[in-house]
Amino acid sequence: MRVLKILNNNYLLVEDENSREQIVMGKGLRFCNEAGKELKGGNIQKVFLLKDKKAVRDWEQMLENVPESYAEAIHLAISLADEAMPGTISEQVFITLFDHLVFALERLEKHVVLQNRLLWEVRQFYQKEFSLGMKMIHYLNQKLGVELPEEEAGNIAFHLVNAQTENPDMERTMLAVRMLKDISNIVCFTFPGKIKTDSIHYSRFVTHIQFFLQRVLEHKMLSGNDLAIFEQIVVQSPESYSCANKIGNYIKGSLEVDISREELLYLTIHISRIIM
Known part of the structure; x- marks a missing residue:
């Protein structure tokens, strides 16, 4: 695989031998790779095959304005979900969840709290997903020195529940x-x-x-x-x-x-x- 672009410390845009563009995810990949050269490094955690140019733009837009500390912490938090629920975190779910957590952190900085009106239901009926959401929130709070509220664990749980349906649809999940x-x-x-x-x-x-x-x-x-x-x-x-x-x-x-x-x-x- 050839590295096309370094998106941040942990994400590279690469091209395989069939000229298909992919996102390679792994901690610290930028430090052992250069654009235009062959992909190096054994710490590759996940590879996303991109369907079209829009998918490439989605990844670039998602990462370009995110502080590096946020991006790395969110990457590791989502990895907790990926390890706990193998095969659940698809490319689209990853992007949606990453984007949600970026906005959650931005809202926190502005002291804006959005109530999750279905928090009780999620905690009661989707205990596995809610528990994993709490684990991710606890990790982000410790890693970034912030205080994301319990409501965000409920929001993460929604994404995880939605990811397990055949045709993910957040409105239908709610x-x-x-x-x-x-x-x-x-x-x-x-x-x-x-x-x-x-x-x-x-x-x-x-x-x-x-x-x-x-x-x-x-x-x-x-x-x-x-x-x-x-x-x-x-x-x-x-x-x-x-x-x-x-x-x-x-x-x-x-x-x-x-x-x-x-x-x-x-x-x-x-x-x-x-x-x-």
Whole structure:
């Protein structure tokens, strides 16, 4: 690979043997490389293949006005997420998350705090992503001597949740978080005092609802024709089935989508487990 441009201490624009432009990421790469020469250094952490000239401009614009100390700290913070969630941090997610953290630090300098109105929901239903967001915020605060608030951990969690969907869409991710809270409330209000939110069954129920909403929003609901099993579950768990129907009505009212019988079946099964 030939180095085309040094973007900062840790990012190089390079060209491979097929003349394809790529971003190479690694700590201190600028100190052992020169533009126009072959790429050196074994500390390469990630390589992004760029689709077009716009992608090159996106990277250049993102890095050109960022203080070097910010760029290096953000790079290392995102590396924590990349190590914890292998394969999740794509080129676009990396750029979006990097850009978000730059603006978060700039807002902090100006004493501007944006409230995350879904912070409770993210902390409650996406604990892994929120915990990782807190880890990244703690790292940035220590590294840069700043005090990024907990709200930013919630914002990072949004990006990490969004990154795990087949077709990332931040607006749809935020809608899913709000709907997850509403569905949880439907179940808790239907069975007051019966739901143990610290149980393994409830944790599995939340995971099921996360994937259920992803399927609903992407129009990829489960479908099947096993009427016998469906009718058996309805007879065995009438209260759970009634609650699942409430969720179905909520989905219908919110999205104008009828959930499939297969999805209704699995909702009933998971609800029956958390009220045992």
